[in-house]
Amino acid sequence: MGGETVRLSSLSERLVAIGFERLAQGVPAVLSSSAFAGELAFGAPEGWQSVCEPSWEQLAARAGELLADGPLFLVPTWERRANPARRRATDPDSYYVEAMTSCRPPSPDAVMAVLLPAQAWTSDRPGLAEMRMKVAEHWDTLLVVYGFGTLTHLHASVESVVVFLRARAQTRPVLKVFRVPYRPDEAAVVKDFERLLAREGGRGEHGYVLREVPSPEQGLYFDRFDPHILRRREDLTGFGAVNALGDLFTFHRTAFSEAALRKGKQLTSPKDPGAVRIVRPRDIGRDGTIAPPSEETLWATIPADLQLAPGDLVIRRLHDPVTVSPHGFFTAEVTDEHLPAAASDNVVVLRPIKPLSRPQARLITMFLRTPLALSLAGPRPVTTVEALSALPVPQPDEALTKALDELTAAKQQFKRWEQEADSVIESVFLEKTAARARARVIDSGRALRLRVEAASLLDDLGHSVRTRFPYPIAYRWRETEARISSGDAQAAYAAILDTAEELLCYIAQLVLALTHARQITLGAVTAIRDKLAGGRSGPGFGDWANVLNEAATSRQLNNLPEAHPLNDIRTLLAHSDAEKARQALSERRNDQAHLRRVDPIDLPHAIDVAFADLTRLVERARFLADLPLLEVTDVRWDTFARSARVEYRELAGDHPVVPTRTMTPSNNDLETGSLYLRDTDGALHLLRPFLIGRDCPTCRTWSTFHADRVPQGAVVFKSLEHGHTWEDKSPGTRRLLSHVGLV
Structure with a gap:
């Protein structure tokens, strides 16, 4: 290979030129060793002054001479020293190490870039760490550019680094780190590189800025200090x-x-x-x-x-x-x-x-x-x-362990069903007659087809809401779908807005109950208390939204246990699409309440837009399917076993008539007749008095109520499902609301 030269790839040459243009405002001289790699010499880019130093021992001195005249691109030999067995473990094994530690800036504005194998800047080996520390005594590192395939005639898997250095100053500059992607879009890479050089902080697509420069003892491989990687590392605790x-x-x-x-x-x-x-x-x-x-x-x-x-x-x-x-x-x-x-x-x-x-x-x-x-x-x-x-x-953690176990069980079940389907299909021509084969496929495949149909329904949001969401929301959603399908535009539009308000109301009541249990008082409670005391019109759409928005941003809720329901609830309006949908529905609700009603001609379009916003909100509230609403109907405590036998109804789906189930919790503080929220760890959270379940005195249907008004001597509760009210004049109810801060 005598006489051949190794050169920078076209992209690498362009990036190095841009680096010198931005950091040194000039075209550099190129100083290389007589043999760069084996018998190959380094070929400087066209138009750049090229100097070849035959002796590697004189490379540092020659670099100082050239730096006195302007910026320098140094390409030392990558060859290793001979007789490695005679060296100590701490001795450098490459010639470039001594050249780097001997280079000195001749002036305060001296700028030099060095082309090295990537390990020179990424390895934690003592010899290379010591080299970087000695370099740092005289030079500030401005820019580090990693890349594969940087050089012609070398294998594409060889990673190199170009390090831009400037004479050490009293004020340390920020450090910019860039990595050329494999098989890059050259135009996009150049554009991103130019943006990085203009940055004073943050991260681009292929590079980032470090305001706090790490110790040169640490290998500066790209991922080690990448802000994206560091954030994901911290996120592992989730x-x-x-x-x-x-x-x-x-x-x-x-x-x-x-x-x-x-x-x-x-x-x-x-x-x-x-x-x-x-x-x-x-x-x-x-x-x-x-x-x-x-x-x-x-x-x-x-x-x-x-x-x-x-x-x-x-x-x-x-x-x-x-x-x-x-x-x-x-x-x-x-x-x-x-x-x-x-x-x-x-x-x-x-x-x-x-x-x-x-x-x-x-x-x-x-x-x-x-x-x-x-x-x-x-x-x-x-x-x-x-x-x-x-x-x-x-x-x-426990919740993730349970979820992984359930997913594994589901995967195994799907596999069994697949094997069952294969068995049925393969039996088509094993029966003695076509009629018997046909009957076998139809009969045996019926259960499999029904399973597939049932599973496919889970991807339908409406089906999920009607069957898995808490009863108050599922009931409202079913009524909304029925109103839309009936063709009564006014009733459909009103049902959409009612459902949106009751969705926020239900979740806000959960927030109030859960924060009270942790002795946290939200500022939004003050406005709710004032409206309850007004005695005319109770809290509405905006009040419930304020509760959710405050919960999403409250620092008091930042250190909750992983499985606590508030962690999911806080995400609802944290998503910009959900918040925009909430605002649009809130404005429609206000217009409707203040007689700025939609013209009948515009109602079909208004229904489509409003229902799309409602769907967006409900999509973001899918966590409700994992937070079931329970009514405890009976509690029997066994003192010797230290456990309770609890009968309860899980109020999921759009009908309040559901079977009674049993569980055996280890605590004995559950209340018969009260509503509870069960989290993903199985813990029960009391919702009384924020939500109360009982038969409605108006329609005689079991319903969910929340406090709506507190006139003198009474408390008026309002149904989430149909808006009916009932009045409670017992002094204990008013005292209870006072205890939780609503009066």
Whole structure:
């Protein structure tokens, strides 16, 4: 390859030129070693002054001379030193390390960019960390640009870095970090790069700005300080606990390469007694499976203590850069069906220190297969066992564990149904006559078809609301759909607005009950109390919206337990689309109340728009399906068993007549006749006196009531379902409302 030169790719050359234009306001001289990589020399971009220094020992001195005349692009040799066995572990193994530590800025405005292998700036190795610290004594780092395929004649998997340095100043500049994507859209990359150079903070598509420059001891690989990655790392606690992978597993590596097995005469036939399958990297799939044995599978005689065990995780060792493998670690869990087996030398084995639950193992395996896990595991192309050991992994909390178990059970059920369907289909031509085959397919397939129809209904919002939402909302929704289908435009429009108000009212009552239980008083309660005391018209659409908006932004509610219902409720109006829908419906409600009614000609369009807004609100309130409304009908406490037998009705769906069920909670403070909200952990939250369930004195139907007015000597309650009222003159009711702050 003598006489050939290695050059910057066209995109890299353009980015370097832009960097010098913005940071040094000039075209740089290019200083390179006589041999850049092997026998290749570095070819400077056209039009740039090029200087080749034959002696690497003189590279730093020559750089100082050129810097005195203007900016410099330094391309030191990447060659390693000879006789590595004679060096100490802390000695630098590359010539560029000494060149970098010897370079000095000749003036306060000196600017130099250096082209290096990426590990020079990403590795935590002592020699390279020391190099960066010595560089930092004399230079500020302005810009770091990573990229694969930066140079011609070098393999596309070789990652390089261009580091822009300026003479050290008293005021430290911000640091800008950029990574050229694999197979980039060059125009888009250049545009994003120019935007990054103009930034003083924040993140673009391919780069970010660090206002607090990390210590040069730390390897500055792109993902390590990426704000997106750091936020996602912090967000892992949302799953439950977070542990280092090394706290949960021990790591094992073997020497079972094909060559070693042949040399040790351990290879054998799968038919031989004691034959053990060798799991190689190619056997571990991206989807978390281990491929079944094939003709290429290796079998060997392996001692029992070096074989895989059920519950082990196997991971392909990574040698490829993230651009080649953007899917996370290829990870699979070993089960009994894979055994007996052993891992090859390019497979890392993780063995649980203590037995893990199925949801734990499942969540860890799923996480390891994500790009986020790869980003948190340190610089590529090779991820070390040490980096894997320090990798933070999420642990599921009780609610997530339950959800994962339910999803696994659902997956297994779907699989059984699929097998059942396959069996029916395959039996078509197994019967003796076509008539019997036809009857079998129709009869056996009927249950399967009904299951599919029932499952498909769950994707229909209306069906979900009518069957799974709390009774007051499900009832209102059913009436709205009925009014719309009947063709009575005025009644349909009014029903939409009524349903929107009662939806907000119901959820606001939940907020009031739940915040009172935690001894938190919202400011919106003052306006509600004033309207209740007015005695004429009670709280309305705007008051309920104020409660929800305050709950969404209240700092007092920021540290609730994960499964607390308020965490879901607070998201309702936090979404801009839901808030816009709420505002539009509120304006329509006000117009309707103040006789600014929609013209009959415009009503069909108004109904379509209003119902779309209502649908948007209800979509955002799907969490209600997981927060059932219960009426406790009987409580029997067993003192010796320290448990209660509770009979209750789950008021889900659009009809109040539902079966009575039983449960056995460990507490004895439940009230017969009161309404409760059950959260995803199974805890019950008392809703009295904010919501009261009883038969309506007007229509004799069981209904849900909330306080609407508090005139002298009485409390007037209003039904969420149909607006009927009943008056309670007992002194205890008024005192109770006073106790919770509504009077």
